[in-house]
Amino acid sequence: MKKWVAEKLRCPTCLAQNVPLELTIRDEDRDEIMAGTLGCSTCGQHYPIEEGIAVVLPEKTKEIIHDNSGYNAPIMLSAYLWSHFGDLFGDPDATNAYEIWSSCLPAMRGDGLDVGCAVGRLTFELAKTHERVIGLDTSIAFIRKAREIAQRKRLDFDLIVEGHLTDPKGCDFDETWHLENVDFIVADALALPFETGEFSTVSAINLLEKVPDPLRHLEEVDRVLRENDSMFLFSDPFSWDAAVSPPERWLSGNGNKLYSPRGIDTMRRFFAGEYGTFQPPLTIVQQGNVSWRIRKTENLWEHITSQYLVGRRE
Numbered sequence: 001m002k003k004w005v006a007e008k009l010r011c012p013t014c015l016a017q018n019v020p021l022e023l024t025i026r027d028e029d030r031d032e033i034m035a036g037t038l039g040c041s042t043c044g045q046h047y048p049i050e051e052g053i054a055v056v057l058p059e060k061t062k063e064i065i066h067d068n069s070g071y072n073a074p075i076m077l078s079a080y081l082w083s084h085f086g087d088l089f090g091d092p093d094a095t096n097a098y099e100i101w102s103s104c105l106p107a108m109r110g111d112g113l114d115v116g117c118a119v120g121r122l123t124f125e126l127a128k129t130h131e132r133v134i135g136l137d138t139s140i141a142f143i144r145k146a147r148e149i150a151q152r153k154r155l156d157f158d159l160i161v162e163g164h165l166t167d168p169k170g171c172d173f174d175e176t177w178h179l180e181n182v183d184f185i186v187a188d189a190l191a192l193p194f195e196t197g198e199f200s201t202v203s204a205i206n207l208l209e210k211v212p213d214p215l216r217h218l219e220e221v222d223r224v225l226r227e228n229d230s231m232f233l234f235s236d237p238f239s240w241d242a243a244v245s246p247p248e249r250w251l252s253g254n255g256n257k258l259y260s261p262r263g264i265d266t267m268r269r270f271f272a273g274e275y276g277t278f279q280p281p282l283t284i285v286q287q288g289n290v291s292w293r294i295r296k297t298e299n300l301w302e303h304i305t306s307q308y309l310v311g312r313r314e
Helices: 003-008 059-066 074-085 097-103 121-126 140-152 214-224 263-271
Strands: 022-029 032-039 046-050 053-056 112-115 133-137 154-162 165-172 182-187 201-205 230-236 283-297 300-313
Touching (some): 003 032, 003 182, 053 140, 074 154, 074 165, 074 283, 097 121, 097 283, 112 121, 112 214, 121 133, 121 140, 121 182, 121 201, 133 140, 140 154, 140 182, 154 283, 201 214, 263 283
Parallel strands (some): 053 182, 112 133, 112 201, 133 182
Antiparallel strands (some): 022 032, 032 046, 046 053, 154 165, 230 300, 283 300
């Protein structure tokens, strides 16, 4: 973890008190903290830094990093690396989703935050137009690989074809990506470990329906987003699943009658200031649909339409 990231971190358990974390370094390499702890003087929690990765999760979320299934499984790492970078290594089946999303984000003064960054493609894109960028995810496998890419300025991985059969893939990144200004941490979208108003730009791609409390996620985005001169890129397929969040917490799909039946309509109302979640409101400056794919094996694909909104505060 880069030292400038440590300076931004706040205790995710004590967000209301805005408690800075006290850094203890056991091992460092120039501006990188390779091992150490981040301690909270208020609640007594300690958050580890191992192999350069800070795990800044509240107690109730910590067990997720020990789960070798789900988003920590090898097949999901292969799937998301292809989805994020397939166009860069010339796969004819890749979509231009990240090209579209990144085109929505002009240069902004200040730092960017990519919530639910997975293996980091949009985080890297943000680094082209922002001073510094942090990507966060609950998958330690995703974060480990994203950090490796940033440090090497190159992607190498084994794309799963079928079973244990793989096909090596890779690509280089040129200097225009500014990967030296990027870092990644393990953190929770429902408890963003940062000070209020810290970021000029926040992105959250295909995440809303994957968190147990979607409204809390949006409240956290609003909390860390600057009140002026800021942007929020939101995109989601609204594929609600009762195994992830109870229907009464869904923000559309007739789970909760308080909201519009369709998710994109609910989100437009949120951006406009209804429900009081986004204050000040966000003016929608761009919107549309993105075709996105996840390739799990050569014969197993997910084809997704993700609807996006770009909101701006002047």
